[in-house]
Amino acid sequence: MGQIERRDFIKKAVVGSIGTILPYGVDNEVFDVKLPPENHDKTQITAGKKKKVIVGGAGISGLSCAYELIKKGHEVIVLDASGRYGGAVLSVHDGLADGLYADFGAENFTRPGYKNYWKYIEEFNLPVLPYFHRENRLTRIDNIWYTDEMQKEKYEQRIKQLGGFNKSESRYLESNPSSNLEMLYLKPYFDKFSDEYQPFGIGYDHLEKVPVSEIYKKGGASNAASSILGGNNTSALYAIWQAYIRHKRGYDDDFELFHIKGGNQRLTNELGSRLGTRIKLGCKILEIKNGETGVTVKYREFGKEKEISADYLACCLRTTALRTIKITPQLPDEKIFIFDNLAYDQTTRIVFQARSKFWLKDNTTINLTFNHPALRTIWEVADEVDTKRVSLMAKAPGGTNPLRTLEAFRELYPGNRSNIDIEQVLVKDWSADEFVNGCERHGFGGLGELSKFWPHIMTPHGRIHFGGAHTDNRSWGMEAATNSANRVALEIDQA
Template sequence: MTPDIMNGGRGVSRRSFLESLGGMGGSALLLAGMTALGFDIASANAAPPELGEGGKGKKVIVLGAGVAGMTSAYELSRAGYDVTVIEARAFAGGRCQTARKGFKLTELGGEAQECDFDDGLYINHGPWRIPYHHHSTLHYTKLFNVPLEVFVNDNDASYVAFNKGTGPLAGKAIRKGQIAADARGAAAEILAKQVKQGALDQQMTAEDRQLFLAYLTREGYLSADLAYTGTDGRGFEVNPGPGMVPGPGKESTPYPLTDVLHSKAWGVLSSVTGYEQQRTMFQPVGGMDQIAKGFERHVGKLIRYSTLVKKYRQNDKGVEVTVSGPDGKVETLKADYCICTIPLSVLRQMDMGVSAKFKAAIGAVSYALVGKIGLQMKTRFWEEKHFIYGGHVYTDDPDINTITLPSTGFQSQKGVLLGYYNFGASAAKVSALSPKARQDFAAQGGMRAFPEYADNVETSFSAAWHRIEHNLGGWAQWDDEGRRDAYPILCEPDGRLYLAGEHLSYLTGWQAGGIESAWQQIAKLHKRAQAA
């Protein structure tokens, strides 16, 4: 998952704060801000803890076969621990899911869906992109030979389709690169001319002013007289070509700054990308679930699938987990320790024999309402007619939010794009629709950018994570109070129970958060087991 809300709706998110730093002070200020927040320039860990082989003779039960659970199982079993993984679903991966032909999902209170995309087509309705600095995730993709390809996370050729602005650009699909060129070019021209007129004489030396003007000229594609008249980077009205016709071509005409401002399309721009949202990212070839399958090849024999946790108890000698298997048989499993990776939204409803303080902390976090839909299109019109290869189409409709074009299968006949990625109240509203109604809604939503959109929709698959039984939300949303009071409690064991998952990290909503949380907890468990 890719969270847009990191702070439970309170105050400014870390992501927004970092983006504002980048916009004000460039990369130096951005990096300083990231360091101050404890982010530095990468996820916290690049490799799992060295456990050695000291786990022989000790048993661990892992609850949940998501990425955090399988990380725990893989590393502990390598260290000699006797590991059993309990998984409620018939498959491993947790939220690391990919819908392709035959994949089934029934949301709580909803209709059964079975994905009927053409062979080879899919949608990652859970996590779907990996930043270059998530070293922990990339550690396992390399270790398990999961091939990666580029995820196009930003594309100047893509459209901004805003309806809520005013002026001649409102309601039009405009190339993002044109908006960027014209907004920055006009701003650079205004600032450069102010510098020439002495506006910064008191703040800068003569040398600084000359260097600043050189920067503004380059940044804004300004002419020698400091005017912005456009750039070939925003495209051509007549493309250059052979001979005299079309010959050199004709550059497109910039939009007036006032039109750009009133369109509000500049809202998608930032001089430096946010920490989580790099311009180019990674995705596994063939779907995000290839990461889960990579883990499963190594720990699948340890997993008991379609098995529900009914009760958890512990004492000073060990733990007992009562489970119900696929045949309905109830039994109690015993071990020395337990690692629980079940989302807190689900765990708070379970019969857990933990301390009152720990139980209260489990209930102190909310989970994101998140919805996605994959639309199979019978042609790749966005490539054939609009020449857009990957990236996002931005809208100001929160029920649609972004439309994302596939970063794979370029120039093939068909493709599956992300028709909406909505959050909060919008996700709740759209998730109340039937799967077919969601498809119709998404089909109409794309018409603001592409006139061919609705006629090309063949089929769809949608997921509302807050309505999926074993998740009940997309990712944890800690507020400041929860981070202060409950989060530290859950990061430490309660008796012999250790929690792990993206919810116990500052990378909530990312697989790296779950992996690194598991690394931290198994290191604590191992140290304790060795001391015992």
């Protein structure tokens, strides 16, 4: 590929909204939203009082929450500051040739797991394909490329050097993957759990400030297992709770990866089409008044301030947005702490379009893990599209220059570099996104941290109910988002 000018080389996948400066005024609005067409499942409509609900945020959580609410017979309006709905669920087609596409956000989902997400897949009859980006992988470690088998050998050598596993660990690993070794020591604690959303009050509260490494030691873990599992800085309560959730959802067995043919944004598009003009885009929430009998939201639309009132607010906004919104009366201190301290992964996703599957000339794979500051992983996407061209997805830390990512790829590619025929680059830096700053939220597994965040992160306050992927018990993207959405819809319906 010849030299390309920077302005032509880096394409922006998302068009930012255009700010408009207009005189400020205040309008008062009332709901005039009609119920959805009579093609919804009437069995889900409740017989209780119809409620007026404002949904803050039109990401997948806000969309699915609003959709569940209208199916239950409630009046809904959705406000989102962006000019598009879908939030972090973003599929890109523009800028790619021959029908190729890629998912800049929400790249895959699993089975088992994603129960509420699969509900929508089946209801909307969306075509699903297996996702193979973790298969036949090469990983670069200390400047050497390792196959999965070579990594397994390296792992086994390390175990031997550490003295080997004990008899109970060896027996367990005969029928379980090594990645699930922690379950041997954590499963005995599962019996006391009855609700995957409640880790407290079941007799383990004291374990919040005990490192999980002590649980392994107490269970008789070998030196090898203790070294592999670590956990000196991870709360035992948090580790046990998260392991229980994975176990309940089937993640401690083998699971498969999938994606929606044509891009995962097809699901949010389906939700959005059913909500129609109930979604008001370009409407930034400025203030929330949490009253005893209702909630009032002030927002800005084309520079003009407006107000709307409802019975409840389903707040599916990220904490990064909530920090900028005035809420009266002030929320409890534990909520403010969450807004100020919750952190999100910062990732740049880069799509390379190539003229061919050039790596096949080198008899190698394109599922590569680089462990490089400018390039973590790369793999092929949209491989079902009938074209000789290919789209490749790369991950890098937030703020990474895509030109540097391409340089790293060329430098470290395990085949003949002259075969690389990349012709196009698209980039989405989530750390720089005005509306969806960052990706999945960080956990709160440090010693003594869990009670600072949980369950306050999801607890309603007055007429405000809190949703979004960051409010679920396990932050797995679209699974967490749809879980929280269904929870909030049920809370408001039953309020």
